[in-house]
Amino acid sequence: MNQAEIHQSPRVASVKSLLGVWIALIVGTGLTVGVTSFDLGAFNIWIGLGIATGQAILVALFYMHLRWDKPFNAYIFVFSFAFLGLFIGLALMDTSQNQADMIPDFGAAESVAPEMP
Amino acid sequence: MAEMHSTDHNPDLAPHFETIDQQRQSSRLGMWLFLVAEILFFGGLFCVYVIYRVNQPEVFTFGHQFLDKNLGTLNTLVLICSSLTMAWAVRAAQLRQRMILTLMLVLSFLLAGTFLGVQYVEYSHQRQNALLVASQLAPDADIPAEVQPEEAISASVEGAPDEAPLEAPMVEAVDPGVSMIAPAAAGPAGLATAADRLAAQAERDLVNVDPAGAKTFFSIYFLMAGLHGFQVLLGMIAMLWLLKLTFQGAFDGGHSIKVGNTALYWHVAVVIWIYMFLLMYLID
Numbered sequence: 001m002n003q004a005e006i007h008q009s010p011r012v013a014s015v016k017s018l019l020g021v022w023i024a025l026i027v028g029t030g031l032t033v034g035v036t037s038f039d040l041g042a043f044n045i046w047i048g049l050g051i052a053t054g055q056a057i058l059v060a061l062f063y064m065h066l067r068w069d070k071p072f073n074a075y076i077f078v079f080s081f082a083f084l085g086l087f088i089g090l091a092l093m094d095t096s097q098n099q100a101d102m103i104p105d106f107g108a109a110e111s112v113a114p115e116m117p
Numbered sequence: 118m119a120e121m122h123s124t125d126h127n128p129d130l131a132p133h134f135e136t137i138d139q140q141r142q143s144s145r146l147g148m149w150l151f152l153v154a155e156i157l158f159f160g161g162l163f164c165v166y167v168i169y170r171v172n173q174p175e176v177f178t179f180g181h182q183f184l185d186k187n188l189g190t191l192n193t194l195v196l197i198c199s200s201l202t203m204a205w206a207v208r209a210a211q212l213r214q215r216m217i218l219t220l221m222l223v224l225s226f227l228l229a230g231t232f233l234g235v236q237y238v239e240y241s242h243q244r245q246n247a248l249l250v251a252s253q254l255a256p257d258a259d260i261p262a263e264v265q266p267e268e269a270i271s272a273s274v275e276g277a278p279d280e281a282p283l284e285a286p287m288v289e290a291v292d293p294g295v296s297m298i299a300p301a302a303a304g305p306a307g308l309a310t311a312a313d314r315l316a317a318q319a320e321r322d323l324v325n326v327d328p329a330g331a332k333t334f335f336s337i338y339f340l341m342a343g344l345h346g347f348q349v350l351l352g353m354i355a356m357l358w359l360l361k362l363t364f365q366g367a368f369d370g371g372h373s374i375k376v377g378n379t380a381l382y383w384h385v386a387v388v389i390w391i392y393m394f395l396l397m398y399l400i401d
Contacts, residue, residue: 010141010377012211013204022201029193029391033186036399048395056388063204064384065377070142073149080153084160088167095168 011068180334189398199228210373
């Protein structure tokens with residue numbers, strides 16, 4: 001292994017950053033458990049998801065080396081979440097807007113219609 | 118190959134790559150694409166979770182009471198520690214620190230094993246409480262409420278064979294003062310004392326008064342947690358493989374891409390668990 005190859009080798013994470021992220025992850029878990037033990041109504045889940053996403057970003061940036069990687073890898077990762085959001089969002093839209101009777105009385109009127117005259 | 122790459126005799130360089138750096142970038146890109154597939158795969162399961170939860174929120178707030186929040190927190194911390202050791206293993210491989218690399222891989226393996234051990238404890242709790250997938254929930258559903266606990270136990274013993282083929286073989290209940298082993302929910306009364314049976318029956322009654330769809334929660338829980346556990350198992354196998362390579366000196370040249378890619382896979386498993394812990398254990 002010559003000197004040139006060592007220069008080519010990827011960025012080495014410092015022990016300080018490894019331990020720093022580790023502490024942040026532990027604190028984040030403690031915060032999540034703490035926050036969700038209070039009843040904040042609908043906010044609970046959003047605060048929890050926010051902290052979890054913060055933890056995920058820390059892991060991705062430092063432990064998964066995205067901060068030093070080629071940006072293309074990060075684009076792939078971020079876009080996968082964008083498409084996941086689209087997928088879950090559209091599925092939820094159907095769940096929230098679907099009704100047993102989408103166009104009121106449409107089917108009923110048709111079945112009644114032939115007997116009208 | 119040597120004549121094709123006369124300038125480079127690096128044994129780590131595959132013949133179809135120009136440089137080590139190009140090889141590393143390609144390998145990493147491939148790993149990231151795999152991880153995206155993994156995220157979308159779990160995304161489908163999270164979508165199932167979200168839709169069922171929106172439709173029947175009470176089922177989830179009821180069902181999650183049967184998960185042990187303390188064990189869940191413990192498992193989250195265990196996985197976070199394993200994430201640290203895997204990230205550190207990558208650093209050690211890059212710096213050619215064979216001893217530290219070995220130590221970190223062993224620690225990661227042990228932490229992953231701890232995670233699965235705690236999961237096993239949880240699953241056996243839920244198994245005892247008949248909180249398995251939908252088809253096995255509420256095995257005593259057609260026992261009239263006024264039946265005494267002792268009779269209910271014997272009734273469930275009679276009903277056991279056709280609903281739980283995987284349960285332990287039938288055992289005649291012997292002297293009720295012999296053993297402290299609690300009965301399995303859908304199985305025979307076993308050797309439990311009368312007091313144990315009463316306690317177990319009380320737990321089952323609690324389950325039986327649940328909203329009709331509580332089984333939905335545990336079907337989704339076991340689907341997601343089970344697949345995640347399988348992912349952890351695969352990660353452990355990969356760690357063993359890395360340990361073998363380490364002992365063979367494969368990383369002494371600083372060519373750490375295999376450690377790096379396994380670590381990427383592991384970190385995704387940890388992040389998925391962080392979300393699952395929030396969505397399964399910490400809902401009110």
